[in-house]
């Protein structure tokens with residue numbers, strides 16, 4: 382007898398549950414809808430319909446991967462971020478809702494600068510999928526962005542994401558270790574650098590430690606290496622009236638603020654994420 386969507390969904394959910402996946406039912410629906418290109422509503426209304434053998438095999442393979450703790454979006458190869466559809470690759474961090482907080486609080490600034498100057502030049506250090514920069518470009522038509530990364534593969538993914546979302550004309554990439562290969566000044570510097578302490582990487586969830594690139598997570602002994610590298614050269618690359626926006630670890634507000642204050646920056650705002658943790662810092666230059 383042919384299997385139905387309902388029976389495959391139930392089987393998938395049970396397999397994930399047995400493997401200890403917490404959101405088993407949700408993940409099963411997400412994977413099945415993603416693989417079949419159906420909306421989550423269609424899963425319900427079409428639950429009695431038969432599923433072909435090839436589709437059933439694809440679904441079972443995906444469920445196996447999820448049961449082994451590969452994240453849903455890694456399996457699907459893409460995810461939504463701030464209204465954009467982004468491709469993921471092994472060299473890119475999976476964009477998190479936490480980083481949407483950073484985008485959210487920078488949009489008004491980018492808009493204001495673009496309105497005043499006719500354009501706003503953004504640099505995104507360690508751009509990965511391009512998520513943060515592309516979301517800003519998507520929100521503000523007069524903005525242009527440069528995404529840097531140490532990984533050529535990540536830059537290729539970022540460029541593809543720019544094309545996918547119709548933003549390629551305003552987005553460029555540059556291979557660079559933080560500011561090393563960067564020239565010129567920008568209106569907005571943004572970064573979600575690696576900020577996890579090296580010693581705690583081993584304690585992260587398998588979804589993170591085995592599937593996000595370690596280079597995008599590991600911030601050195603104190604988790605501050607990238608902020609130090611950025612702080613050292615930021616003022617040379619920021620317009621006098623420009624802004625610098627950073628994602629930070631939940632316990633890094635004081636340390637990161639101190640690093641940037643020592644280089645002539647002043648904290649303009651600190652923003653918490655949806656979980657109530659300090660997550661975003663926005664700095665301006667302390668010019669007399």
Ligand code: GLN
Pocket residue numbers: 477479573574575576577589597598599
């Ligand atoms: N927020 C990520 C995590 O929870 C870390 C991202 C980063 O280091 N920039 O794993």
